[in-house]
Structure formats: structure tokens, C-alpha cells
Amino acid sequence: MSASRRSRRTRGWSSVAAVYDRQLALERPALRSLLTMLRIGVDEALLDVGTGTGGLLRELATIAPRPKRAVGVDDSPQMLERAAPVPADWEMVAADAQRLPFAAASFDVATATYLLHVLEPTVRAAVLAEIHRVLRPGGRVGLVTIAPPFARLTWPLLRAFSAGAGPLAGLRPLDPAPDLLAAGFTISARLPVRRGYPSLCVVGRR
Numbered sequence: 510m511s512a513s514r515r516s517r518r519t520r521g522w523s524s525v526a527a528v529y530d531r532q533l534a535l536e537r538p539a540l541r542s543l544l545t546m547l548r549i550g551v552d553e554a555l556l557d558v559g560t561g562t563g564g565l566l567r568e569l570a571t572i573a574p575r576p577k578r579a580v581g582v583d584d585s586p587q588m589l590e591r592a593a594p595v596p597a598d599w600e601m602v603a604a605d606a607q608r609l610p611f612a613a614a615s616f617d618v619a620t621a622t623y624l625l626h627v628l629e630p631t632v633r634a635a636v637l638a639e640i641h642r643v644l645r646p647g648g649r650v651g652l653v654t655i656a657p658p659f660a661r662l663t664w665p666l667l668r669a670f671s672a673g674a675g676p677l678a679g680l681r682p683l684d685p686a687p688d689l690l691a692a693g694f695t696i697s698a699r700l701p702v703r704r705g706y707p708s709l710c711v712v713g714r715r
């Protein structure tokens with residue numbers, strides 16, 4: 510992957526990397542809820558797709574016992590550089606989530622938090638297909654998106670600012686269930702979270 514293609518795709522995220530952590534407190538309630546829903550075992554391998562500055566992995570690291578293998582993937586090296594609080598033995602990989610550099614069926618659990626709603630529909634489908642490929646049969650996927658009711662409250666603002674795939678799409682609401690079903694997952698749990706960003710946690714099974 511050339512550095513210029515990578516920088517084009519996630520240029521917006523790289524430009525906000527230095528300040529991204531200032532809003533992590535608003536993500537935390539939903540990230541914690543998702544981890545409670547997933548109950549990741551110590552022997553399970555976790556892949557966090559679009560990990561950014563490792564917000565979910567940092568939360569997971571506070572839960573004992575934590576899984577021995579956890580990998581964060583992001584296409585923005587600048588976002589990954591800010592993920593230093595993630596445990597040193599966990600892997601951080603710069604890669605496009607549409608072409609994950611992992612073998613089929615090599616993870617038990619995959620997460621994608623505050624990612625799918627910032628992607629264009631075709632990219633979203635490609636990312637979910639890749640997550641499906643790298644999960645073992647029976648593996649779980651955990652998603653957090655901005656909850657749709659939020660859209661009604663902020664629709665004029667969203668319509669003006671949430672086009673495209675960069676940081677301005679960060680508040681674009683999405684129920685990921687239809688995309689998850691289209692990618693071949695079944696849905697096993699849904700939970701709206703009102704604290705922090707109004708969010709929707711969805712767990713699916715491969």
C-alpha cells in the first residue's frame with residue numbers, strides 16, 4: 510500500500526489525530542457497554558478495526574484478565590501513533606480495513622467502534638466482508654455507531670456537515686443491522702447507550 514493512497518483515504522483523521530483523545534470521554538460509556546456485551550475471554554484473539562488512537566483497546570486493558578492477543582488496525586499512522594497507552598504486547602497495524610492483512614478465520618472477536626457510520630456504503634460493505642472473512646465460524650463482531658434518534662435532533666446540522674468520509678461524518682447516525690445481515694452475520698444483541706454520544710451497540714455472530 511503506497512503512503513499517498515493511505516494518506517488520501519484517512520487524511521482527515523490524520524489531521525485531527527493530535528486532538529482526537531479530547532473527545533474520548535464521550536465514547537467511553539458505549540465502549541464499556543460493548544465490552545460488557547462481548548465478554549472477551551482471556552484465550553480469545555481480538556481484532557479492533559479502525560482502532561484510531563486505541564480507545565476500545567485502552568478500555569479493554571483495564572479489564573482483568575485481558576485477552577493475550579489483541580490487534581488494532583487503522584489506515585492512519587498518525588492515529589496509531591497516539592495509541593501509546595495500549596499494552597505494549599498488543600499489536601498495532603497500519604492497513605486498509607478493506608484488505609485486512611490477516612488469514613481467514615484467525616480471530617475470535619472483531620470490533621469496529623465509531624467506524625461504520627463514517628464510511629461510504631460500498632466501503633462499509635467491503636469492511637464488513639473482510640471482518641466476516643477473518644473471523645472464525647461462530648466468532649462475534651461488536652459495533653458501535655451513532656444512534657439514529659440523534660439524527661432527528663440534529664438533522665439540519667448533520668445534513669450540512671456529515672457528507673463524505675472524514676471527521677465531519679463522525680456524528681452521522683447509522684443502524685448497522687442491515688449491513689451486518691447483508692454481510693452474512695446474525696444479530697445477537699442491540700443496546701442503545703444514552704450517556705456520552707447517543708450510541709448504538711450491536712453484537713453479531715458469524
Ligand SMILES: C[S@@+](CC[C@H](N)C(=O)[O-])C[C@H]1O[C@@H](n2cnc3c(N)ncnc32)[C@H](O)[C@@H]1O
Nearest residue numbers: 519522559560561564583584585588605606622
Ligand atoms: C471515528 S474514528 C474511530 C476510532 C476508534 N475506533 C474510536 O472508537 O475512537 C475512525 C477511524 O477509522 C479509520 N479509518 C477510516 N477508514 C479506514 C479504512 N478504510 N481502513 C482502516 N481504518 C480506517 C480512521 O483513520 C480513524 O482512525
